[in-house]
Amino acid sequence: MSLSDCIQYAVDNNPQIRVAQLQVADADWQIKENKAIGYPQLSGSIGYQYFIQRPGIPASALCFPGAGDEKIAFNAYHSLTPSLAWNQLLFSNSYLVGLKAARYYREYVQQQLAVAQQTLRNQVVDSYLPALLIADNLGILDKNISNLEKLLSETKATTQAGFMEQLDVDRLDLSLSSLRAERDNLARQREIVVNALKFTMGMPVKQDLVLADDVQKLMTQFASVDLTSDVNFSNRPEYLQLLKGRELSAIQVELTNKPWMPTVAAFVQYQPGFQGGFGNDTKWFFIPSAIAGLSVNVPIWDGGGTKAKRERAIIGVQNIDAQKQLLENAITLEVENARKQYLNASERVKSQQKNLDLAQRIHQTTQTKYKAGVGSSFELVSTEQQLYTAQQGLMQAQYDLLAARVALKKALGLN
Numbered sequence: 001m002s003l004s005d006c007i008q009y010a011v012d013n014n015p016q017i018r019v020a021q022l023q024v025a026d027a028d029w030q031i032k033e034n035k036a037i038g039y040p041q042l043s044g045s046i047g048y049q050y051f052i053q054r055p056g057i058p059a060s061a062l063c064f065p066g067a068g069d070e071k072i073a074f075n076a077y078h079s080l081t082p083s084l085a086w087n088q089l090l091f092s093n094s095y096l097v098g099l100k101a102a103r104y105y106r107e108y109v110q111q112q113l114a115v116a117q118q119t120l121r122n123q124v125v126d127s128y129l130p131a132l133l134i135a136d137n138l139g140i141l142d143k144n145i146s147n148l149e150k151l152l153s154e155t156k157a158t159t160q161a162g163f164m165e166q167l168d169v170d171r172l173d174l175s176l177s178s179l180r181a182e183r184d185n186l187a188r189q190r191e192i193v194v195n196a197l198k199f200t201m202g203m204p205v206k207q208d209l210v211l212a213d214d215v216q217k218l219m220t221q222f223a224s225v226d227l228t229s230d231v232n233f234s235n236r237p238e239y240l241q242l243l244k245g246r247e248l249s250a251i252q253v254e255l256t257n258k259p260w261m262p263t264v265a266a267f268v269q270y271q272p273g274f275q276g277g278f279g280n281d282t283k284w285f286f287i288p289s290a291i292a293g294l295s296v297n298v299p300i301w302d303g304g305g306t307k308a309k310r311e312r313a314i315i316g317v318q319n320i321d322a323q324k325q326l327l328e329n330a331i332t333l334e335v336e337n338a339r340k341q342y343l344n345a346s347e348r349v350k351s352q353q354k355n356l357d358l359a360q361r362i363h364q365t366t367q368t369k370y371k372a373g374v375g376s377s378f379e380l381v382s383t384e385q386q387l388y389t390a391q392q393g394l395m396q397a398q399y400d401l402l403a404a405r406v407a408l409k410k411a412l413g414l415n
Helices: 002-013 013-037 095-158 168-201 215-221 239-255 305-371 377-412
Strands: 041-050 056-058 071-073 078-092 263-278 280-297
Touching: 002 013, 002 095, 002 168, 002 215, 013 095, 078 239, 095 168, 095 215, 095 305, 095 377, 215 377, 239 305, 305 377
Parallel strands: none
Antiparallel strands: 041 078, 056 071, 078 263, 263 280
């Protein structure tokens, strides 16, 4: 898999992205939930009551002529009350501001998803590049081991012919053994780094992964470098997320700016009631009722609670403004440092390339002298170590240059 393949795999499979996507879906449903408050609300209910002991008074208490002590009940034994109610919110400032807040929150979590994707991309890049450096080191070691094995074979043949000492063979054999041990160590380190990359991508650790890119290919991919233009903070998703957060905090201020605005609602209720069991009569009576009304609720005084909420909301906005300033300074510093690191890395590559060219010439000269019998194996092993060090130095410098280019693009928000 190439670097872009790994990034796409991570975006499609990493649980962090899935969580952010679920938050966006939740925000969509939250908007619908808030809108539903302003739609007509229809509800139904039914209730049944049986009076074990009915309230009443003696008939004589009503001053009827000839009335005795017989109890006059006020209720029937049975009461069945279905009800159908319709409610409609006509006006509420809190409702209107809530709708706006829900839309802003949706934009906020959408930007949060962009931040999560950007962070994940950066994590994949940071895990991919070290694996490439180790892979390139392994390639150079394999080449050096092959060359040294050939030279050792020739030296053994020359020693058997009596033209060289066994000491020369032992020195080359020791150098070869050290290279092989270093190569085995790097191979194990590569497995560790690749497993870390799989974990970042959300890939099962047991699944095979072969890296298709190399340092030189990515150097071409990240060749363009911006060293002069002004910093555009809007290219950074976390900056846009902070701005969305400020909009949400500003809505809280807007909500508390008009505490006097009323809430107006209308309602209609219909109750087709039934009652039965008056005395010894088991007949049921249909007793319907219907009512319609309008309610207006105007806040007058809440003990200063609204003022406290408004002041807290204003402080929340001011807090985000301070965070915004800090983030702008941090991004600017990150860009400036990344540009300086890029320039330093470029100079190191030039210097290490010169060192490698010089080490190769010295090694070739020493090897020619050694094969001609006028140089020692000690000199040859020493120049080989210098060559390996120069090769690794150039490779590390090229890797640092690639990392500096990637870091600059990250800082500018262009990757």
